[in-house]
Amino acid sequence: MSKHQFQTEVTQLLDLMIHSLYSNKEIFLRELVSNASDALDKLNYLALTDEKYKALSYTPRVDIAINKEAKTLTISDSGIGMNKEELVENLGTIAKSGTKSFLANLSGDKKKDSSLIGQFGVGFYSAFMVANKIDVISRKAGEETAYMWSSTAGAEYDITEVTKESHGTSITLYLKDDEDEFLEFYRIQEVIKKYSNHIQFPIFMDKEVKEYDDEGKEKSSEIKNEQINKASALWTVAKSQIKPEEYKDFYKQISHDSTDPLLWSHTKAEGTFEYTTLFYIPSTPPMDLFRMDYKPGVKLYVKRVFITDDEKELLPTYLRFVKGIIDAEDLPLNVSREILQQNRILETIKKASVKKILSELKSLKEKDAEKYLEFYKNFGRVIKEGLYNDWDNKEALLELVLFKSSKRDGLVSLKEYKESMKEDQKSIYYITGENERILRNSPLIEQFKAKDIEVLLLDEEVDAIVFPMVGEYDKTPIKPVNNSDIDEEIKEDKEKVEEDEKTYKEILVKMKEILKDDAKDVKISSRLSDSPSCLVYDKNDPDFQMQQMLKQMGQDNLPTVKPILEINPEHEIFKKLSAKSDLLELNDVAFLLLDQAKLQEGMKIEDTAAFAKRLNKFIAKAL
Numbered sequence: 001m002s003k004h005q006f007q008t009e010v011t012q013l014l015d016l017m018i019h020s021l022y023s024n025k026e027i028f029l030r031e032l033v034s035n036a037s038d039a040l041d042k043l044n045y046l047a048l049t050d051e052k053y054k055a056l057s058y059t060p061r062v063d064i065a066i067n068k069e070a071k072t073l074t075i076s077d078s079g080i081g082m083n084k085e086e087l088v089e090n091l092g093t094i095a096k097s098g099t100k101s102f103l104a105n106l107s108g109d110k111k112k113d114s115s116l117i118g119q120f121g122v123g124f125y126s127a128f129m130v131a132n133k134i135d136v137i138s139r140k141a142g143e144e145t146a147y148m149w150s151s152t153a154g155a156e157y158d159i160t161e162v163t164k165e166s167h168g169t170s171i172t173l174y175l176k177d178d179e180d181e182f183l184e185f186y187r188i189q190e191v192i193k194k195y196s197n198h199i200q201f202p203i204f205m206d207k208e209v210k211e212y213d214d215e216g217k218e219k220s221s222e223i224k225n226e227q228i229n230k231a232s233a234l235w236t237v238a239k240s241q242i243k244p245e246e247y248k249d250f251y252k253q254i255s256h257d258s259t260d261p262l263l264w265s266h267t268k269a270e271g272t273f274e275y276t277t278l279f280y281i282p283s284t285p286p287m288d289l290f291r292m293d294y295k296p297g298v299k300l301y302v303k304r305v306f307i308t309d310d311e312k313e314l315l316p317t318y319l320r321f322v323k324g325i326i327d328a329e330d331l332p333l334n335v336s337r338e339i340l341q342q343n344r345i346l347e348t349i350k351k352a353s354v355k356k357i358l359s360e361l362k363s364l365k366e367k368d369a370e371k372y373l374e375f376y377k378n379f380g381r382v383i384k385e386g387l388y389n390d391w392d393n394k395e396a397l398l399e400l401v402l403f404k405s406s407k408r409d410g411l412v413s414l415k416e417y418k419e420s421m422k423e424d425q426k427s428i429y430y431i432t433g434e435n436e437r438i439l440r441n442s443p444l445i446e447q448f449k450a451k452d453i454e455v456l457l458l459d460e461e462v463d464a465i466v467f468p469m470v471g472e473y474d475k476t477p478i479k480p481v482n483n484s485d486i487d488e489e490i491k492e493d494k495e496k497v498e499e500d501e502k503t504y505k506e507i508l509v510k511m512k513e514i515l516k517d518d519a520k521d522v523k524i525s526s527r528l529s530d531s532p533s534c535l536v537y538d539k540n541d542p543d544f545q546m547q548q549m550l551k552q553m554g555q556d557n558l559p560t561v562k563p564i565l566e567i568n569p570e571h572e573i574f575k576k577l578s579a580k581s582d583l584l585e586l587n588d589v590a591f592l593l594l595d596q597a598k599l600q601e602g603m604k605i606e607d608t609a610a611f612a613k614r615l616n617k618f619i620a621k622a623l
């Protein structure tokens with residue numbers, strides 16, 4: 001026997017499990033059966049594709065046994081099994097991404113923490129909610145030695161060499177005193193039917209069948225080994241035959257999420273290629289949604305044989321929250337990873353799947369705005385990533401994005417925006433920035449507000465990088481308000497601007513010279529009403545937000561892009577400046593106007609000491 005230490009995260013999890021107050025403890029059975037089913041899937045695949053395993057003769061099945069005297073429940077499978085190293089690796093450590101953040105979220109309040117279990121899905125370890133000791137006896141297919149892993153959920157576990165007749169895994173739970181319900185055939189059958197009815201493999205269990213005479217006296221009693229699940233892959237069943245509850249339970253089985261999915265879409269395609277897809281949109285975001293090492297949610301099957309659940313290319317990255325299965329009829333069973341990634345059939349399935357998922361989301365948006373908002377709150381940011389890298393589906397994705405608006409509360413879609421555009425409005429306008437408050441008060445949208453033109457407020461990081469690339473929606477250009485062109489679009493009185501340019505020519509030329517190192521140009525603005533100045537960008541230049549994002553993405557050697565300073569000719573400062581006979585203070589005024597415009601955009605000013613000095617000079621003068 002050898003003793004091993006659990007990884008710290010496992011000890012923390014086990015402690016949580018053993019003291020759990022989670023009300024839905026029955027899910028432990030779903031987790032163990034799902035692991036058994038995965039183990040059978042893996043062996044089935046190897047038996048079909050790998051010479052080493054082709055000679056194995058075995059019946060894929062799961063067996064559940066109850067021992068009322070010993071108070072144990074045993075779940076066995078004839079799957080791939082684990083050797084000693086794998087027992088240590090799989091049941092002594094956690095590789096799952098998001099575990100650290102899950103554990104960091106624990107509050108110490110048992111009740112609250114227990115309810116997090118359902119969201120996180122802790123797999124095998126959930127069995128410690130009902131058992132205070134677990135023995136796992138496993139023999140890896142193709143190997144001779146079997147091992148027993150045994151733990152009472154302390155800091156250590158034991159591994160002992162044992163004998164086991166055939167390959168597979170057998171997990172025995174020593175149930176806690178108050179968990180007797182899991183010693184009842186009908187209770188186990190109920191849980192299995194609920195969560196595991198449609199795993200592909202049969203689950204068997206002994207049932208005591210009694211016969212009674214006419215007077216109700218027990219005549220005979222016999223133990224029958226019965227199959228207690230349907231063992232038909234749910235996606236192969238006709239849609240009309242599947243109840244909503246069955247769809248939901250299947251989702252829970254494959255996703256380890258205990259909340260119901262938001263929606264699902266089940267499709268059988270029979271064109272050039274034959275395949276079935278069953279996709280789910282979760283109602284809560286997975287913990288690893290924003291991690292590079294997220295676990296893909298879609299499993300690939302070929303003619304009902306499981307191939308992989310670790311292929312990120314099955315759907316585009318921005319649909320990484322989608323769970324489900326793809327079952328293809330026309331792929332060879334021994335597809336390698338490289339083949340998978342360039343396979344024409346899979347590419348066709350992927351394309352059609354993306355279209356299907358996006359159209360399901362669009363119809364949810366049209367039919368049930370409230371539910372869609374729930375979806376958007378969780379996954380909107382990820383959907384926006386699609387606009388950056390899925391050019392083919394740009395139109396469909398633009399139907400899904402929602403925005404804050406300068407004119408209304410809540411979120412607005414581009415369709416709604418367009419419907420309420422002013423008659424002579426040429427473009428859809430947006431502003432990007434760090435937060436909603438800065439955007440709502442930005443000088444850049446003053447004239448838009450005055451003219452009652454709606455501006456979309458984009459305050460998420462991805463916006464700055466995504467929206468400049470979008471270009472147009474339904475033939476209407478989409479433009480940032482800090483684009484130097486916009487002035488042309490919203491100014492009403494061209495003559496007035498020309499006049500102002502003449503009036504302020506001297507000031508403009510001088511300011512341009514003063515600010516030559518910091519601003520590309522100094523111009524008269526039509527977009528300001530209250531503020532004296534603002535910053536805009538040439539239409540081909542990246543704006544400040546975009547520059548920030550590019551830097552964050554590792555592009556350090558970007559050339560410095562200078563903004564254009566626009567000034568408000570109606571502002572008192574310019575009226576007073578132009579009335580002056582000398583322009584001695586213009587140097588300070590120019591820098592103050594540039595610096596305050598920077599601050600209002602959420603930018604930093606480089607020389608804060610000079611800024612303060614100038615400001616104080618003017619304050620002292622004004623007092």
Ligand SMILES: Nc1ncnc2c1ncn2[C@@H]1O[C@H](COP(=O)(O)OP(=O)(O)OP(=O)(O)O)[C@@H](O)[C@H]1O
Binds near residue numbers: 031036077256
């Ligand atoms: N019955 C089994 N047969 C073979 N391997 C198993 C079995 N049960 C568990 N394992 C191995 O132990 C690993 C850990 O199982 P666990 O249930 O904790 O997580 P998981 O199944 O990988 O993740 P999740 O449950 O979140 O999908 C599995 O990935 C698998 O490799």
